[in-house]
Amino acid sequence: MGDLGGVVLRSGGPADAGAVLRLLDDATAWLVARGRSGQWGTEPASTDPRRIAQAEAWATGGGLWLAQAEDRPVGALVVGTATEYVPPATEPELYVNLLVTDRAYAGRGIGGRLLAHAADLAHERGVGLLRVDCYAGDDGALMRWYERQGFTPTAPFTVDRPNRLPWPGQLLTRRLRPTH
Template identity: 60%
Template sequence: MTSSLTIRRGGLDEVPAVLELLDKATEWLVARGRTDQWGTEAHSTNPRRVEQIRGFATDGGLWVAEKAGRVVGALAVGDAMSYIPPAEEPELYIRLLVTDRASKGSGIGTELLDHARMLARGLGVELLRVDCYGGGDGALIRYYEKEGFTRGEPFGVQISDSEWPGQILFQRL
């Protein structure tokens, strides 16, 4: 774990830093030929994505991880995304998890997921769900499974002429 990591609530001032993390993650994916997850365009230039991150900040669900005064990860929690079937019980939904690719393997994602678990328990919620890219080699699904999540239903989101493959994962607390 990263003992010098601070997790705090994020606001509108953190939106540019979160978008930069997303942009760098996309660059990292593109450099590895993995363009099916998020495409090739910067999130910071996509008005829909900018508005989504601003919404996470204004609804109080955005959390940022800082190390040495720099944002190195972000977590957004709240209600399930509109394309996800509702849960049959109260839940906390992870709407975004992104970490600094330069810090890959340092435990930032795990600490942010632990924070989500703590938030859910604080709300008296026993179900934590997340969705992720369900295509490619399945590496992202395996990451969440390593973090204690179980596969739920796969789903698809229609984007232009194709369907983006997604996977719901859940964890009982």
């Protein structure tokens, strides 16, 4: 499904939970190396029982898409329903639950292509709203990246976490063309 300079999109399934965890682990290590541990912490997702269960749920839930280069997943997108910590939508939507890319492929537009695929999926379902949330801490670079992808910040929020600092988040929306 779709080729982007040797990167192909395909639907994911139960066998892909490990690939999602690897992408998360690599992204976490990349963030930590740059002093940006607020987004996903410092520990690998693959050692956290909660994150392992989350990856398995994503892989079996029907909303996982992978960007693949030479038989190696280099990006993951999960779409579905909104998480419990954001305000509910007031109209039908498709929600981006996860977007992560392999930093070795940075600059190749993989994240943008995965978001474009999410918009295509929403359009196919007759939905005119795409929402995503992201980490709003540090210098706001991630929020600005989503804005460059056509999203508009709507509602900031905070996730309280036991024994850890609160997580500052930002909800963003992207209006899609009408489907009628």
